[in-house]
Amino acid sequence: MYRTKAYAAAGKTAPMACTSIPRRDPTARDVQIEILFCGVCHSDLHYARDEWHEVFPAVYPCVPGHEIVGRVTKVGDGVTKHKVGDLVGVGCLVDSDRTCPNCKAGLEQFCPGQVLTYGSPDKHGTGPATYGGYSASIVVDEHFVLRIPPNLDPAGAAPLLCAGITTYSPMRHWGVTRGKKVGIVGLGGLGHMGVKFAHAFGAHTVVFTTSPGKTEDARRLGADEVVVSRNADEMRKHAGSFDFILDCVAAPHDVNAYIHLLARDGNLTMVGVPDQPLPVNVFGLILQRRSVSGSPIGGLAETQEMLDFCGRHDITADVEVIPIQRVNEAYERMTRSDVKYRFSIDMASLKAEEPA
Structure with missing residues (x-):
């Protein structure tokens, strides 16, 4: 287990602030990723402020972010899909039961045992719930790590993982x-x-x-x-x-x-x-x-299909790139629909922060 910097909310009225969170060391099938950009989804705001309490109660401290683009820094011995240096993405899911009819059909988004990138029970025991992409790095099973076409701008590619x-x-x-x-x-x-x-x-x-x-x-x-x-x-x-x-x-x-x-x-x-x-x-x-x-998101195969389609057609989201220090401002602007059309956090800005 190691620790990494992240931005988290300590409660539903607390602002996002720098902290330190645990991440597991990569197992045989895991990929460790240095996060370069993370999109800001309206779901992040809803979760951080516990506005979906009846259907998706927040667990604090919460680290949102499920539109992740980064570079592979380490892979487990059994990983075959990715290698160190690859540009990759992680979306809304980081695990599923792999055995239900939905998973077998490539529809992991409907799996009753799905594990969301943030806010789901963490079977690895590294926290009270899974932590998302407002952080310096993340460790994810290779099946839930996607290839990002190299011709796409990584800041604009991040929101493709959800929007x-x-x-x-x-x-x-x-x-x-x-x-x-x-x-x-x-x-x-x-x-x-x-x-x-x-x-x-x-x-x-x-x-x-x-x-x-x-x-x-x-x-x-x-x-x-x-x-x-x-x-x-x-x-x-x-x-x-x-x-x-x-x-x-x-x-x-x-x-x-x-x-x-x-x-x-x-x-x-x-x-x-x-x-x-x-x-x-x-x-x-x-x-x-x-x-x-x-309709929710798509399964892993369809998400990769979408990314490849975007690579062929040079499609990315229209983004306003912000440093992590402006994420609270971004949340307030989202409530006013004051963005064209997504925020994308440059996670390099996190390096200057010191956890509280």
Whole structure:
């Protein structure tokens, strides 16, 4: 066991601050990684402030971060997938039971025994719960370590490990491809990745936003059309025409307005998580055999597929790179949607810190 620097919250009202945490020494199948960049996900804020207590209670001290890019510094004797010096990534999962039907199907994200990168029971006993990527290094089983294409900027690649796969996976599942008409609701951290993927898949891509000022940026990201969702006439023009709509909005909103835009057998997938239930008009589903679904991240194989796709198409997240010392400010700005479109922490900034 060794100790490494990290930023942690000591309680739900405490700011993130420098500390020292334990990490296990690599076992035969483990990879030790020096973390170069870690994306900041809204889930990090929710967890650190214990805002999801009913479904995902925080364990303190908590070290968030599940959008990790780094260099391999050590590998166990049994590791075959990675070598020292490789550029690699770690996403939302660091383990699963490996034996359930979901794992055998390559769908580790649905495993009942999944181990999240932070906040899950740590079977190795190095802490009260797993510690995430706001740290100088991490040790992870090789199966949960992914290859990062070398042509991708590592700062922009970090959010692909969550925001990227969260938007890529449902598009693959519902068959988004050339000739399809795809809607992206909300142009934020998730939505901007959805636009990039839909465009790269060759779909006719339409962004729905409440902000007319986002039109130019939506087109820059790859949108063919931009619809201001508060404009009833603009919405009416698209009635019954979408094959797939990805809803990235985490605030309460009228999903029936978007269900009405689906064609026969069209699907609306929710990846945003509003903090209260959303009413659904069932007739809007029945009359055209439409469906509404939800989707989390993807499995390990699909996440690697997504990263390779990004490498071929030169896709990364649009990021604002910050030092770790500004992470509390970043949290406050996220609550105001004041970022285009993700924060990425330069973990080299942690070297200057001294644990409290």
